[in-house]
Amino acid sequence: MLGGVTTTLAISIISLLLGLIIGLPLAFIRSYEKNFGFLVDIFEKIFRGIPELVLMLMFYFGVGLFFPFPFGNAFFTVVFVLGLRSAANQSQIFRGAIRGVGEEQMVAGTSLGFSKWHAIVRIMIPQVFVFSTPGLGSEYALLVKDSSYAFVLGIPEIMKNADLVRANTYDFVTPYLAAALLYILLTFPIAAYFDTWGSKRKKKLGL
């Protein structure tokens, strides 16, 4: 059953990174570019308003019929859906952090001669990360938990493995409790670590 842990972690971390790669730019677009901003809004609303499980079922069983290439693969579908969902969440997290860092930092940057996007990369992003740590910590925890949806698509992650053990041993208690414990061990310490790292860093930088 511990083998499932690797899969769970793989799903969570890949989705988190995917969310980061997409979410960070989206946050800046939403904050600084009025025109495309509303597109980002729609994107966020879609992922806020539709259950991940429904999206997974839709892509895997629905789209997968026409495009078995990526969407016939369960792992890909799960990461695809969770990654995009995470991007929507992270876009919000980073937007809050951008607001927290403040307009003045951008103004200071451009007054020194940086172009807008250069200032964003060199000045805003480092600070935004420090502000985002609690949000990212909980997003990570959320992804670990949502990876359990992969159970429905048959992927051998923690949940599925626990169920297999149950099916073989007819033990309805231990596998599930063990799985719960595994999840808690995966979510709690890391989310807490993110939090403390974040506040220490904030203090050091006087934020």
Place this chain on the structure above:
Amino acid sequence: MAYVMECKHLWKIYEQHLFAVKDVSMHIEKGEIKLIFGPSGSGKSTLLRCLAMLTPSDKGEIFLGDQCLTKPGVDLNKARARIGFVFQHIYLFRHLTALGNVELALRYVLKMPKEKAREQALQSLREVKMEEWAHHYPAQLSGGQQQRVGIARALARNPDIILLDEPTSALDPELIGEVIDTLRDLAKEGTTMLIVSHEMSFAREVADEMMFYDEGTIVETGPPEHFFNSPKSERAKKFMTRLIKRTHRE
């Protein structure tokens, strides 16, 4: 006849070595206005909060009229209902309008019916000249206006005494005047007040007695003139000279 408020051998110690209140005994009579002043951190606010039964004291007795408040089994809420408190940082209830702030205790502590509570609350607001702003929220009022509502809130229950903890210290200079004017009006009406403040000119005008408080004790007491002309103790002398120097420089 008992004093309006009295404390005997009051002690309050923080963490074994911060003596905020060291064996303090004092009293105040009906209609009197007493002012406590002294260096920051001397424990003046703590003394006031202990008297108002907002912070528990460690030793000693506190009397409100002839009721001892420090005995076990006393209904603290009823006691606090007879004491009005005005905070340095105001602490208005942010989710209520000015009127709501003043009414709240009338309705739920004194259990007045809605219309009567409203009428009395409006009256209190009238006394502090904030009647026009009755339906504004604290966030929409200036610091001075908020504090006046705070005073109305403390007054509305017709308490036996009003305790004021540096009522103007947190306000911008130009807003202090309106609060002082309000307090002056209250003084004229004979309200019993115990004030912690460094508004010296106000003290001179209005206080019956001033108490110099330093490091947890009342070092010296006397009428205002006493302190302005010839304070006895070294510490009081030093404090007054520094204060006068500063006021002269301004």
Place this chain on the structure above:
Amino acid sequence: MFEFIAEYIPTIIDGLILTIEVTLFGIFAGLGLGTLLAIGDKYGGKVVSSIIRIYVEFFRGSPILIQLFISQYALPTLTHIPINPYITGFAVFALNSAAYQKGYIKGAMETVFEDQMMAGLSTGMSNWQTIRHVILPQTFRIMIPAWSNEFCSLTKSTAVLGLIGILDLTGAGKTMAGQTYRVLETWIVIAVIYLAWITLFTKIADIIYEKKKIPGIELSA
């Protein structure tokens, strides 16, 4: 293209109603229980706080799917009392939501707390009166945005109810897809219904927030 859903409308409506029931029960029961947990954590002393902490860690640290399975399969095995899956569904979502809401409530309370408590006491109100008339009104208003987020999460997680045998909206979708083989269209329809429900509710929450907002305070995210 979507005419086939016509004969499944009753199933869909049944599923939707169940989803709505579980969601509303969960979010409001969670609110009540969460408030008690927050107050208990703040006031209850060390033992109570520790118990609450364990409770919250469990429900926030594990996926809802596991919580459902444990309630539906593990518990009855241990206690030899069979549990109706509907009860499991309602109860688990309520308990789960309470754990999350306790965090928001406690956070909002602490934004409000210390000075407002003292101010309340200074007017003669008791601890309980102050909590009721001063602290909680402010707490709930500050909380509305976080609460509407919780609503979204809750609704979305009800999609797994089908795995313990309850026919919710997603379950209705599975039935439709299985019987009509029009898989993609089915899921698009289901997705749109969820979207409509959530958007409607959050819009209402936003409007309420605007009207009841306390000028001057916001929950620092």
